[in-house]
Amino acid sequence: MSTRITLPDLDAAELGPSGFELRRFLAGELPAERRAELERLLATDAAFKARVDALAAEERAEQAAFALEVPLPRFLDEVEARVARRSPFAWLRSLRLPGTLGALVAAAAAIVLFVRAPDDELAGTRTKGGARVGFFVKDEGGAHAGRAGEELTAGDRIQFAVKDDADMGAMVLVGVDGKGVVTVYAAESVQGRVKGEEKTRLLPASVVLDEATGAERFFVVYGAEDVDTLRAEVEAAAERLASSGSDLSRTERLPLPDTHVQSSVHIVKIAPAPSGP
């Protein structure tokens, strides 16, 4: 037994292919060119072939154990039961209404839900593909879709929603507040989106508003660059805007080239009403 553990050198060059890339290779997910490279390596490098064979054997064993522990029929039944328990119409089913009446009531409920669904109604400024940024405000009833220029107070919790642009490679969401403070809320790769199938998605983190009052604007910017480059560019543009003293309730764009796609939305933070005696 070893009594000494060697720590990884995070600054050392990493030689590929990684264990994860090999799993993608086995799953048939690699692009044709990379796949061909690894297949050539398999044919010429015995050590590499042994590594791939070992991983394939490990995956086969894992799959066999999985099939025993989670049999497919049981899995399907359990997922269906789980979904049914959460369906917004589960209460209707429990009423056991006669066929036609039940169907009519369910259809009416579906229409109400559809009309109220805020899915694609982002409040941000429009781009060629529609508005690309919006937010939801947590309230007593759960949450509501935020409006452009909505007045909010310190302690209010909001969560951003964006609609990606499939032609772009990365997204940065940045905020500029009335005090000139720039905050990056998200910076991520959006590669692999399918044109025409972009959907509004909620970003995972929510934000609690601080006590600074005045207008605050949130800009989402999509660019063809990698995440780091785009982030640096957007941050610099946001800093320029912040230091210019522009009216954030009216300034809808960051000073960036037109090759970027950008959409923005603003809120107005007001002081909380004084509490009563």
Add this chain to the structure above:
Amino acid sequence: MSTSQHLSSTRPPGPSQADRQLLTELYRTHGSRVYSRCLYLLRDKEEARDAMQEVFIKVQRNLAEFRGEASPLTWMTRIATNHCLNLIRAKRAAWHDKYKREVETGEHTKSLGPTLKENQQLLQLALAKVEPAVAEAAIYYFVDEMTQAEICQLVGLSAPTLRKRLREFIDVAREEIKKAVPGIEFQEAPI
């Protein structure tokens, strides 16, 4: 052929039958990986099965995004990892105790591997001690054996930020392993 293409071309009409067909295909192509990730993090077959079902329901609800993914394996691995880390985050101390009990009663401290990657059960001691974002990076690096470049691309981090998170994780892991295995020594990787 990618899984996403396969799914879109074989999905039959009719919502109920289609859902069942889709779930069956996801189960066959990615089920064992998702289950394995959930089991690794949750250490309990029932909880892992529950978590796996939640992951598949999320995939069903975000089908368009799933089909647009160049790597469904990466996408599902990430959803499973984050789902389990969220469960752990809700009760960090309890999870840490659970991992600790398992290490104390298991054989992990009797047959240590020479590197951190080869001591994955011990690494779990740190998972419940760090922020989920740090734990996520560590799992991709130590468990999934992704390169730092792959992790940066997946999570949308810069290389320095990723290294900062990994260093934070290693520091916590060191302390936790020292407590679990008295007398253990650590050495930096040889240059």
